[in-house]
Amino acid sequence: MLIGNLYFISAIAVIGGGLFGFDVSSMSAIIDTDAYLCYFNPGPHTYNSDGSVVCKGPNANVQGGITASMSGGSWLGSLISGYLSDRFGRKTSIQIGSLIWCIGSIIVCASQNIPMLIVGRIINGLSVGICSAQVPVYISEIAPPTKRGRVVGLQQWAVTWGILIMFYVSYGCSFIKGTAAFRVPWGLQMIPAILLFLGLLMLPESPRWLARNDRWEECHAVLTLVHGKGDPSSPFVQREYEEIKSMCEFERNNADVSFLELFKPNMINRTQVGLFTQIWSQLTGMNVMMYYITYIFAMAGLKGNNNLVSSSIQYVINVIMTVPALVWGDRWGRRPTFMLGSLFMxxxxxxxxxxxxxxxxxxxxxGLNNIAAESWVIEGPASKAVIACTYLFVASYAISFGPASWVYPPELFPLRLRGKAGALCTSGNWAFNFALSYFVPPAFVNIQWKVYVVFGVFCTAMLIHIFFMFPETTGKTLEEVEAIFTDPSGIPYIGTPAWKTKNEYSRAELIEEVGYDEDKRGAAGEVVHQETMATGEKLV
Known part of the structure; x- marks a missing residue:
């Protein structure tokens, strides 16, 4: 018996995002503990005057490599996820990711040295790459336009909850003596992956993937289950079914589903928009705050438990400030959300x-916190201002790029390319996550406070790029988004200028209520409107 409640489907699927969150804070909460520093100490031991061991742990470059190894695996996982998703289905590809996570967690938990830890984190990364790329695709293909931002954005909320929960689990385990201080939290990471695998057994497959594979009866059944409340003749179900059918027929006559099509003239615009959505999400510097917050707050004069507890506050802020974006993000629209977030960050x-x-x-x-021979420190009232600005930065990200960067890319691409496009865009996220994870510890050593300037410049650049290149997709069906990228004057491949696109949430809300668009006059399932596209005609 499959469950058709949209929010239940999303709640189960986004556990895949929680896996990334678990990994982030399991590392950030542990890298400053004595158990970790002593066990993964590659250099010779030194001793205090009282004979106790001084454990400096991995140096800045090694720690950067350990942290970045998961991102490297995630980059590879996101790329192969496109093939898995198109071949086996959105749901099955996520289940494969959950199994891979369990394997990686076992290796990480049993790590005897730094190389073994890195291998385990790379395998964990494969899982995170698969899930982070395909969960948004899966949910976006099931959700109606007015709820798409909310339910796909739950991916980010799951990430924030994963970070928060695992941080406190790791913090509690830090009081355990010996290697159990880090082995226990790393082992507990398997629990959400097991729940994800089992929960997906109760969920339907994406109706658009089913249609793409000519499983029309199952496609209609899923639409009825999720959107029709059991009524196969529901106007909205009929409208969605006809749109999907029309799009599949069009794509079958224009079938080219290799990665190379994403770089052809008629796709390159949306490819760069989708790819940069994920790249900019990393270049905000947010994950630097997540991975290395204990280092940053050490610069602001916090030590020991005060550092860990103060660091955890940002994780609470991250969870809380994601909620407004989930509730009202579809009403705000994608463009204002991205631009205001960039401005405040x-x-x-x-x-x-x-x-x-x-x-x-x-x-x-x-050095400072064992990360380098020299770094930067700030004291007094100014240090409190740094902490406050860090919290406000996290809040600005959580309400904007956090959920919206997962919602936006899957909306941009046609069905035949959505799995591969989601994989490519997410690979950009993980490639830059890898680079930044490795870059930041040495950067704090070499350029100190100028690290903030670097990320500030990135936020300035992304604000300009978003204004000129990111179209508004809110309130449009996935099939209607196609029209944005074709020019009404007939000039191919230019598309509607981004700043002229509008939020159509109100129209989409009306369609879901009455089953048809009053502006286009006609019942669902009928030929109600024809939109001329650069490559042919499409029924909407």
Whole structure:
């Protein structure tokens, strides 16, 4: 018996996002503990005057490599997810990812040295790459237009919950003596993956994937289950079914489903928009805050448990501030969400840079938090301002790029390419996640406070790029988004200028209520409107 409640489907599927969250905080909460530093200490031991061991742990470059190894695996996993998704289905590909996560977690939990830890994290990354690429595709292909942003955005909310839960689990385990301090939380990571695999058994497959594979009866049954409340003749079900059927017929006559099509003239515009959505999400610097927040707050003068507890507050903020984006994000629209988020993140990054440059100074000899021979530190009231700006930065990301960056890319592409496009766009996320994870510890050593300037410049660039290139997709069906990228004047491949596209949430809300668009006059399932596309005619 399959379950058709949209929110239940989304709640189960986005556990895949929670896997990424678990990994982020299981590392950020552990890398500063004595158990971790002593066990993964590649250098010779040194001793205090009382004979106790001084454990410096991995140096900045090694720690960057350990942290980045998961992102490297995720990049590869996101690329292969397109093939898995198109071949076996959206749901099955996510289940494969959950099994891979269990394997990786076993290796990480049993790690005897740094190479074994890195291998386990790479395998975990394969899982995260698959799930993070295909969960948004799966949910977006099931959700109606007015709820698509909300339910796909739950992916990010699951990430924030995963970060928060695992941080406190890891923090609690840090009081355990010996290697159990990090083995226990790394082993517990398997629980959500097991729940994800079992929960997916109760969920339907994507109706659009079923249609793409000529399983029309199953497609109609899923639409009836999820949108028709059991009524196969529901006007909205009939409208969705006809749109999917029309699009599949069009695509069958224009079938080219290789990755190369994403770079052809008629696709390159939306490819760069989707890819940069994920790249900009990383270049905001948010995951730097997630991975290395204990380092950042150490610069602001926090130590020991005060550092860990203060760091955890940002995870709470991340969870809470994601909620408004889920509730009202579809009403706000994608463009305003992205642009305002970029603006406020830019402001708080520049503010931190200014505070660090004006009131900070080099750390004392011997380094800071064992990450380097020298770094930067700020003290007094200015340090509290740095912490406040960091919290406000996290809030700005959580309400904007956090959920919207997962919602937006799957909306841009036609059905035949959506699985591969989702894989390519998400691979951009993980490629830059890898680079930044490796870059940041040495950056704190070499350019200190200027790290904030670097990310502030990125936020400035993304604000400009979004204004000129990111179209509004809110309120449109996945099939209607196609029309955005074709020029009404007949000039091929240019499309509607991004700043002229509009939020159509109100129209979509009306269609879901009455089953047809009053502006286009006609009942669902009939030929109600013809939109001329650069490559042919499409029924909407």
């Amino acid at each position: 830019m402001i708080f990054l520049y503010a931190n840079a200014g505070l660090m440059a004006t009131y900070g100074h080099k750390a004392p000899a011997g």
